[in-house]
Amino acid sequence: MLTLRALTLDDLGLIATWLDQPHVARWWLAGSTISDELADLRESVLGEQPTFALLALEDGQPVGWGQWYRCDAYPDHEAGVAAQPGDVGIDYALGDPAAIGRGLGTVLVAALVGAARASHPRAGVVADPDADNWASRRVLEKNGFALLDLRKVPSEPIDSPMAIYRLPPDLSPTTTVSGSVSAPARLRA
Numbered sequence: 167m168l169t170l171r172a173l174t175l176d177d178l179g180l181i182a183t184w185l186d187q188p189h190v191a192r193w194w195l196a197g198s199t200i201s202d203e204l205a206d207l208r209e210s211v212l213g214e215q216p217t218f219a220l221l222a223l224e225d226g227q228p229v230g231w232g233q234w235y236r237c238d239a240y241p242d243h244e245a246g247v248a249a250q251p252g253d254v255g256i257d258y259a260l261g262d263p264a265a266i267g268r269g270l271g272t273v274l275v276a277a278l279v280g281a282a283r284a285s286h287p288r289a290g291v292v293a294d295p296d297a298d299n300w301a302s303r304r305v306l307e308k309n310g311f312a313l314l315d316l317r318k319v320p321s322e323p324i325d326s327p328m329a330i331y332r333l334p335p336d337l338s339p340t341t342t343v344s345g346s347v348s349a350p351a352r353l354r355a
């Protein structure tokens with residue numbers, strides 16, 4: 167079972183190790199550094215920026231992390247991915263090499279969508295992996311995201327084309343959080 171919980175400062179050492187893994191570094195450090203990423207996560211944990219950072223655990227064992235944010239909290243990015251009003255954005259990674267390639271990333275994306283929609287039930291959800299990141303694109307597609315565009319996104323730290331995906335708002339009368347995933351604690355009020 168995959169669960170999410172709020173990231174803590176104590177988790178940052180583990181995330182540094184994961185960022186250094188080749189399968190993560192290839193995508194997360196293409197235009198960034200481990201210290202840049204940790205600084206961003208630290209600000210999120212401390213409530214200094216409006217991103218909700220979460221640790222992912224499989225049967226209680228840490229395997230990766232993710233985050234969600236309202237796109238309108240980051241206007242450059244909102245414009246860059248052409249987000250619609252109320253949309254949230256997500257980012258994710260399985261850091262443990264033993265965790266990839268067996269369906270867990272698909273569950274992680276579902277969990278992040280559930281976490282964001284626990285606070286914003288009708289939100290559309292946007293993600294923009296590198297266009298060459300086929301595993302990431304596939305887990306979005308398996309979660310019902312639709313490809314909107316393939317192009318450079320000025321707010322991203324790299325100059326290569328991104329694949330912009332969006333999961334439309336869930337307009338059903340009742341919105342449920344994915345069955346086996348627990349909603350995370352809010353990091354701040």
Ligand SMILES: CC(C)(COP(=O)(O)OP(=O)(O)OC[C@H]1O[C@@H](n2cnc3c(N)ncnc32)[C@H](O)[C@@H]1OP(=O)(O)O)[C@@H](O)C(=O)NCCC(=O)NCCS
Nearest residue numbers: 193258259260266267268269270271272295300301302304
């Ligand atoms: C992206 C990531 C979360 C995917 O997690 P995962 O557990 O490996 O993904 P899953 O096993 O759920 O699904 C992967 C899918 O991609 C497919 N895939 C993997 N590599 C592929 C490739 N090179 N070309 C085409 N499809 C590929 C798999 O076949 C599978 O699809 P299928 O179930 O239809 O066969 C994980 O690989 C990861 O964390 N990577 C490093 C960090 C990263 O890239 N984060 C995303 C940045 S936006």
